[in-house]
Amino acid sequence: MQITNLVTNNVETTFIQTDKFKTINIQVVFLGHFNKDNATKRSLLSRILPLSTKKYPSKKALYNKLHDLYDMSVGVSTYPTYKTNMTTFSLNYVNPKYIKSDINLHIEAISLLKEIIYNQNIINGGFEKKLFYEQKSILAQNIKNVYNNKNRYALRQLLNHMGKDEIISVSVLGNLEDLEKIDEFSLYETYQDLITKERAYINVIGDFDTEEMQEYLKILGDFNNEAATYEVVSNEDKEIIEVKEYVEKQNLNQAKLMMGFRTKTNSIDPLYPALLVFNAMFGGTFQSDLIRVVREENSLAYTIVSQMIPDLKLLFVSAGIDSNNYKLTKELVEKELVNYQNGKLNLDNMRLAKDSLINELIEIEDSPNGIINFYFRNKIYNQAETLESLLEKITNVTEEQIVEVAKGITLDTIFLLAGDNYEG
Amino acid sequence: MKVKHYPLLNETKYIKHLDNGLQVVIIPKPGFNKTFAVFATHYGALMNKFIPYGEKEYVEFPLGIAHFLEHKMFDMPDGKDATELFAELGLDSNAATSYNMTAYLFSGTKNIVEGLNLLLDFVQTPYFTEESVLREQGIIDQELKMYLDNPSDNLQLGLMENMFKHYPLRYDIGGTVESIKKINTENLMKCYNTFYHPSNMYLVIVGDPDKIMNTKEDSIEKLFDVVKYNQAKKKFPKILDIKKNILVEDNNVYKTTGSKKMDINIPRAAIGLKLPYERYVKNEPMLLQLKLRILLDATFGFASPAYQEMLDLEYISGNVYFDVYVDGLCGYLKVYANTNKPNDFIHYVKRKLLSLNKIILTEEEFERYKKAILGNFLKSLNNIDYIAYSYLDYIIKDSDVFEALELIQDITLEDLKKLEKYFVKNALTDFTILPKDENEILEKLSKK
Numbered sequence: 060m061q062i063t064n065l066v067t068n069n070v071e072t073t074f075i076q077t078d079k080f081k082t083i084n085i086q087v088v089f090l091g092h093f094n095k096d097n098a099t100k101r102s103l104l105s106r107i108l109p110l111s112t113k114k115y116p117s118k119k120a121l122y123n124k125l126h127d128l129y130d131m132s133v134g135v136s137t138y139p140t141y142k143t144n145m146t147t148f149s150l151n152y153v154n155p156k157y158i159k160s161d162i163n164l165h166i167e168a169i170s171l172l173k174e175i176i177y178n179q180n181i182i183n184g185g186f187e188k189k190l191f192y193e194q195k196s197i198l199a200q201n202i203k204n205v206y207n208n209k210n211r212y213a214l215r216q217l218l219n220h221m222g223k224d225e226i227i228s229v230s231v232l233g234n235l236e237d238l239e240k241i242d243e244f245s246l247y248e249t250y251q252d253l254i255t256k257e258r259a260y261i262n263v264i265g266d267f268d269t270e271e272m273q274e275y276l277k278i279l280g281d282f283n284n285e286a287a288t289y290e291v292v293s294n295e296d297k298e299i300i301e302v303k304e305y306v307e308k309q310n311l312n313q314a315k316l317m318m319g320f321r322t323k324t325n326s327i328d329p330l331y332p333a334l335l336v337f338n339a340m341f342g343g344t345f346q347s348d349l350i351r352v353v354r355e356e357n358s359l360a361y362t363i364v365s366q367m368i369p370d371l372k373l374l375f376v377s378a379g380i381d382s383n384n385y386k387l388t389k390e391l392v393e394k395e396l397v398n399y400q401n402g403k404l405n406l407d408n409m410r411l412a413k414d415s416l417i418n419e420l421i422e423i424e425d426s427p428n429g430i431i432n433f434y435f436r437n438k439i440y441n442q443a444e445t446l447e448s449l450l451e452k453i454t455n456v457t458e459e460q461i462v463e464v465a466k467g468i469t470l471d472t473i474f475l476l477a478g479d480n481y482e483g
Numbered sequence: 484m485k486v487k488h489y490p491l492l493n494e495t496k497y498i499k500h501l502d503n504g505l506q507v508v509i510i511p512k513p514g515f516n517k518t519f520a521v522f523a524t525h526y527g528a529l530m531n532k533f534i535p536y537g538e539k540e541y542v543e544f545p546l547g548i549a550h551f552l553e554h555k556m557f558d559m560p561d562g563k564d565a566t567e568l569f570a571e572l573g574l575d576s577n578a579a580t581s582y583n584m585t586a587y588l589f590s591g592t593k594n595i596v597e598g599l600n601l602l603l604d605f606v607q608t609p610y611f612t613e614e615s616v617l618r619e620q621g622i623i624d625q626e627l628k629m630y631l632d633n634p635s636d637n638l639q640l641g642l643m644e645n646m647f648k649h650y651p652l653r654y655d656i657g658g659t660v661e662s663i664k665k666i667n668t669e670n671l672m673k674c675y676n677t678f679y680h681p682s683n684m685y686l687v688i689v690g691d692p693d694k695i696m697n698t699k700e701d702s703i704e705k706l707f708d709v710v711k712y713n714q715a716k717k718k719f720p721k722i723l724d725i726k727k728n729i730l731v732e733d734n735n736v737y738k739t740t741g742s743k744k745m746d747i748n749i750p751r752a753a754i755g756l757k758l759p760y761e762r763y764v765k766n767e768p769m770l771l772q773l774k775l776r777i778l779l780d781a782t783f784g785f786a787s788p789a790y791q792e793m794l795d796l797e798y799i800s801g802n803v804y805f806d807v808y809v810d811g812l813c814g815y816l817k818v819y820a821n822t823n824k825p826n827d828f829i830h831y832v833k834r835k836l837l838s839l840n841k842i843i844l845t846e847e848e849f850e851r852y853k854k855a856i857l858g859n860f861l862k863s864l865n866n867i868d869y870i871a872y873s874y875l876d877y878i879i880k881d882s883d884v885f886e887a888l889e890l891i892q893d894i895t896l897e898d899l900k901k902l903e904k905y906f907v908k909n910a911l912t913d914f915t916i917l918p919k920d921e922n923e924i925l926e927k928l929s930k931k
Contacts (some may be wrong), residue, residue, distance in 0.1 A: 079513070200800035
């Protein structure tokens with residue numbers, strides 16, 4: 060695998076060459092600000108953009124073209140890292156060397172990407188009405204549908220309660236109130252801002268010739284490379300005075316417990332590798348302490364996991380339990396955290412956790428998107444981390460570092476989605 | 484050793500049949516760090532009635548026993564759990580039971596040889612105690628309850644219960660809270676002895692043999708030897724034919740419609756079409772599945788006029804999904820979506836499905852879908868988990884995933900038209916999950 064950083068189309072570009080995949084993946088990423096005012100617009104925009112263009116004005120026309128190009132896929136995603144947003148236009152197509160065909164798939168693919176980015180089906184200064192209202196209605200349904208995925212719903216409620224006025228309460232999916240206010244014209248403005256004002260980056264991965272690829276990319280023309288300040292990770296430390304508890308009852312067989320913690324370690328902190336190891340030991344793997352204590356020793360839950368969002372300095376523990384075991388489960392989780400803070404670490408578990416993390420890192424190299432995302436994240440975090448360097452850091456994490464990370468973790472809010480039988 | 488190269492896909496497979504009947508398959512993926520190995524038996528929730536090894540009469544076993552057995556296989560005689568031993572080696576392990584297969588697998592980037600030995604050893608060492616069976620009944624009981632709150636699981640099960648009167652697809656793979664209570668060490672052992680003979684099993688290894696064996700010389704041969712030595716150390720009873728009795732039924736659906744209420748806010752509906760019972764031979768199940776996928780994609784996919792029309796009429800509130808299931812004996816296809824107009828959606832989809840008794844696809848459209856299927860498969864070959872799973876899934880249905888994919892390039896529109904006879908009214912059924920209305924919930928609360 061060879062990684063080359065260069066400038067094409069006026070912007071920073073990363074070429075990752077490897078012959079182990081049968082595909083070429085190309086991304087154009089726009090970096091902008093993420094906040095309550097634009098989250099819903101971005102969400103709707105990312106739905107509409109990959110569905111039609113001036114040249115292919117219907118889903119049918121566009122998807123016939125994609126099928127003709129051997130199931131080429133084109134997507135637009137929007138995702139925040141703290142107060143920064145990444146809008147990614149991505150292409151994924153079969154490497155032409157596996158196809159017996161006269162067409163040049165590279166040129167077809169990149170031309171189509173250009174259509175999607177620049178040649179949207181705009182009518183009188185707004186997105187084509189029918190598509191716009193159709194997708195607006197689908198997004199509204201998707202927002203409502205969160206209620207039907209009880210885990211996701213419980214996490215959303217936890218975040219809403221935990222950080223009412225913080226960025227963590229802003230859903231990347233958007234919200235119904237803001238959605239109501241968007242029309243085809245205001246969304247067109249959001250789109251214009253995206254492609255003209257936000258700073259772009261290009262990533263390409265696969266088996267290709269560097270010079271040829273640079274030539275093909277010229278099809279896309281120049282992008283904006285103006286420097287702007289992006290806050291990609293949180294540096295805030297929140298003082299917790301009292302743990303907040305919220306309970307909601309629904310007609311369920313199993314309750315969902317969500318516990319939200321604040322950490323003092325973000326993704327660019329020197330202690331970040333220690334946070335990774337802590338999370339894996341605490342509740343991130345099947346060998347974790349929470350599984351051992353809550354599931355194996357006390358039979359309180361079929362699943363219990365801890366997950367983190369390091370750019371927001373958050374950590375969650377989620378479990379499916381019987382509603383009436385709520386207090387006991389909560390106490391066991393809190394007690395386990397205190398054990399870590401007091402330096403009571405299981406060294407076997409620490410070794411297993413490191414092994415598991417190292418495995419995950421090595422396996423990133425087996426997935427095109429895994430590789431691109433790892434290196435791109437590090438680029439915007441302004442870190443020179445490679446898979447190898449992170450691997451070494453994880454190997455060298457000490458007990459003291461894990462205890463230090465654990466001491467910075469505080470329970471902030473609990474949300475219990477309880478069954479009807481809950482008597483608390 | 485048999486070697487087969489598939490030029491269109493640029494993949495090669497190596498196969499060896501061991502003396503004890505075990506079939507070992509290696510699919511090399513040079514350059515990949517991860518290895519994925521699956522050890523699977525052709526035994527799943529469909530095979531609930533059979534003649535146990537060494538006996539003469541058919542015996543019916545409790546529902547969910549194949550899945551229960553899968554959970555119990557991880558118990559080792561020294562009191563350890565195989566998962567922990569894999570973790571000690573830095574490997575991830577897992578297992579899954581489907582209707583016609585139970586698969587044990589591990590993946591990782593080092594200690595693969597040790598992992599292979601552990602995989603073969605733990606699956607070939609049955610160890611059950613009454614006490615651990617009892618504890619497992621508690622754990623599976625919780626697992627079954629977890630699914631009860633999931634609308635998708637309920638939709639699928641409701642559709643299957645409507646479609647089949649006897650065929651075991653109508654039962655959850657995990658069985659029921661009642662049926663698992665009938666499981667004991669004795670009937671577990673009978674299932675094990677009958678289906679876990681090496682001659683009924685497959686071992687598929689996908690990864691880079693040079694990295695696994697840490698040598699560039701004859702690494703594939705040496706990898707086979709690891710398995711061969713492991714098996715040569717063990718004694719197995721003689722190979723017997725397994726007599727299974729799977730209840731089949733006529734081609735009509737059992738019930739034509741049904742619904743259930745849950746705590747959700749958007750209804751979801753599914754329409755199923757039962758495929759006739761047929762004995763499929765080499766590669767036919769997979770080709771049938773691919774042909775039906777083309778038809779469904781052309782009828783309900785993103786590029787279809789029907790998809791746009793359902794959006795325009797607000798029959799669906801987002802995507803419409805479809806899937807095809809074919810095993811060696813029977814099958815079905817289903818179309819499902821979240822919908823605020825479930826009755827209209829069901830009616831519309833049924834009408835579209837029935838219209839397929841006269842397929843009006845053009846040659847151009849047909850060729851386009853064939854290209855898309857090839858491209859889609861080439862793309863998925865980046866994923867070694869997918870390769871191992873799909874290889875196993877099809878080998879159990881007497882199909883070879885690579886071969887069938889090359890064969891699909893020769894399918895004609897005429898072949899597709901031979902499926903027209905499947906789209907008949909008495910093969911159709913539907914199921915809907917509806918939101919509980921608030922009055923009902925309040926009423927229930929006041930009773931308490």
